[in-house]
Amino acid sequence: MTKERDDSGISRRRFLKEGALAPFALALAAAGGGTVYLRPGEAHGFVLRPPGAIVARRFLAACVRCGKCAQACPYHSIRLQDRGVGIGTPYIAARHTPCYLCPDLPCVKACPSGALDQKTTEVEKVRMGTAQIVDREGCLSIRGLRCEVCYRQCPLIDQAITLEPRHNPRTGEHTIMEPVVHREKCVGCGVCENACVLPKPVIVVRETVEVQRDSYDF
């Protein structure tokens, strides 16, 4: 950093000191990320595990806590629990760093124990959990604003989340563009939870609920 020189030949450190002239990206980096406003989503005890993780009960037994999946992840999305019963088990804190769905799933490949199911080869088939809008009255899009940040960031845009437009009776002339998650497509990567612009995310990945079958087709 000290050696790095900007276009004008001024060393970056000096720049920061003298005139605070560094553009924002660098200024933020120097300030250490600026993530103070972050609050985690309310997931009711659900812990997001890496892609391919087998069902929660068996996962804790199968995982040998080797941390190989965490090492394999290029985005450092996978962390290792540092306390409690599950100490050493890998998890994803989506609000901090979600899973970015690497096409070749290196985390799964790295797992020696079968805790991450080796049959998981297609990212679309991953089911880490399911995103839900947990506070409809809080969601800015449902309140009529043009937010939809979660939707535009979702790696499965238009499949896992779609926008359902409807008339906004409050203004009488605008559209509410409601983000709707579709559980049959959502992989639970947490990108939406990570991106949600509210202090406490109103879209949160939770346990995938069991689909209750009946005879209706629609």
Next chain:
Amino acid sequence: MGLSRRDFIKACAAAAAFAAAGVTTARPEWAEAAEDGITWGKAPCRYCGVGCSVLVGVKGGRIVSTKGDPAGPVNKGLNCIKGYFLSKALYGKDRLTTPLIRKGNRMVEASWDEALDLIAAQYKKAIAEHGPDSVALYGSGQWTIQEGYVASKLMKGGIGTNNLEPNARLCMASAVVAFMNTFGSDEPMGCYDDLDLGDTYVLWGANMAEAHPVLFSRLIDNKLKHPKVKLIDIATRRTRTTKMADEFIAIKPHGDLAALNAIIHVILRDKLYDEAFVAKHVSFKRGKENAPYGLKDKEAFNETPADVKNLTFEEYKALMKPYTPQWAQKVSGIPAAKIEELARVYGDKSRKVNSLWTMGVNQHSRGVWVNNLIYNLHLLTGKICKPGENPLSLTGQPSACGTAREVGTFAHRLPADMVVMNEAHRKKAAGIWGIPAEKIPAKVGLHTVEMFRAIDRGELKCVWIQCTNPFQSLPNLNRVRKAAQSRKAFIVVSDIYPTRSTELADVVLPSASWVEKEGVFGNTERRTQQWFKMVNAPGKAREDVWQLIEFAKRMGHGALFPYPEKGMHRAIFEEYRKFTLGTGKDLAPYGVYAKVRGLRWPVKANGTETRWRYTEADDEHVAKGEGIKFYKAPNNKVSVWFRPYEPPAEVPDRNYPFWFCTGRLLEHWHTGTMTGRVPELRRAVSQATVELHPEDAKRLGIRNRDQVRITSRRGSIVLTAEIGGRGTPERGSVFTTFFDEKKLVNEICIDAFDPLSKEPDFKKCAVKVQKA
């Protein structure tokens, strides 16, 4: 009123119920004290050309909250996500708070006197040695009307050079030229009401869903309410707009020039035009052709009256004969049958057709021509100046219309549609400014691209940049950044944060922004919106008007600005207003704007606004019984121009096989200097990505989030690939956004520009794409 946010939501719900029952509820007026100590004031949004109204909540000298203004006619209480976080835009940790002067490689704190004296000394020296045309001022469509007006008066009436430009040269210049050469007056005849009242909307290269967020939500509501409404998206990239459109028509870059001509061909061939309208209102013209692309320095091209040939309708029809749908299919990629269908849409008497466009058309090496051709469709079919039936040129910046275009901060303009080349116009301006007419030079100044090239050539000695970030936003960026780095000119930058431009400056001046000062903006639909100062700027930061007037005093032009300290903004506006009265662009007295959520000009004698220009139904300047009258055009006749097809400046070839296109996205504003300091927006979209078509990506072995190197003849950058995300370019094209200051994507862009508007083409050049 004074509502907490929760009450506000409830109140809005209640308001909707009341509205349904026909009761109008009390609306927050300017600056009412609230229970929880927050004082609310009204202002237009700082960001885009939609022009939403917001309420700004101030407590303890700080903006603590903003909310959409329920009384704002554009947005009725809504905002997009940028507008939602307005309260944070001014409070980044690294606000500039003191003037800085370059001492070798260091920037050193200075007093205002030191900084302004230095600037004045440099300007005086340059003027003494090289004449007034060796200095320049580069401003913005985000300047307030007062800032633009003072800048124009200082440069044109004081210093005596027309080297004054706004960054709007990079976005609206093509639209402006076409308005002038078609209608004789800038800015639309229609307004946003057309989005509620029409039934057919053809989008030419406009990603409204992201670039005009709240307006798009209004357009879609019309579609939800009325099943007949049809939205046709013609573009080179599938976007969020496409997703909500009824039909997407893929078009090759530059193909619009061919497709529009072919649609006109069919309208003429099948007699879909409105014979009576054409006979009454239209004259046919042919301009200068075989135009250059501005790639050579100082390449001159002008369409003078001597170059214009008048045509009869028959001659025009004959000229349009070769532009068949079959021919256009080859050039534009739109199937001939689809072109025939579009012609029938435009010609359908039972349909109220609107065309909407922005940068896809304007940032185009034949942008004026494409604007002209869109107008031709409306003028031939008579679908214009009627509620719900108009061409609407959408604007990008909050006051590209109000300041850059209406005040006229371009190198050739004077306020209210006047130009420096016209003696009568100079006389009128000089009269209002109280100076001899000879003071205003008749010679057109340097347009934006030439201005920065002139730095490189060593001809321009001083340039002062306010409220914009050219060293990130200009095309062929390497050339201009290198010129600045080699200190070929004395560069002053006024801004609120460190940017890619301040880092190249000799003097950096800290500015006040938005509600830290008083101002007026003018939006896309001719709506003029005023706001008062609500908080102090941090540290020693001062507003741009103050900076310019203090500089003027040091240059010996202080007498041009005899405004009282209290009421200065009102006085400037009232002086500027004199230019507009009786011209069909009439503005209301300042006091009126202080009360309302904007008014659309021309404001009538009785103080009400005009929604549709040129029609007796609404425009006071048209007498009863005249129907539609294009009273600003010569002989009241608008021009239908014959504009042939000419190829783009640079096309993909074996070495550079892809088209490259740049644009905006919803989360960030322009070069990200403000939205980049809003942590939530920065997190939502933290870097520019490059979008590829999935098949192209597969062929090149590129997967989502891979690093990709994009190289053109001018520069090379590495971006993260985004495949199957918010946008998908057509095969053979890649797309990226320009907000990310770490990725100077404009190094890739060609500095070819439209020969008439001098607006660069940021939408197409040739690149190679490699996995990095």
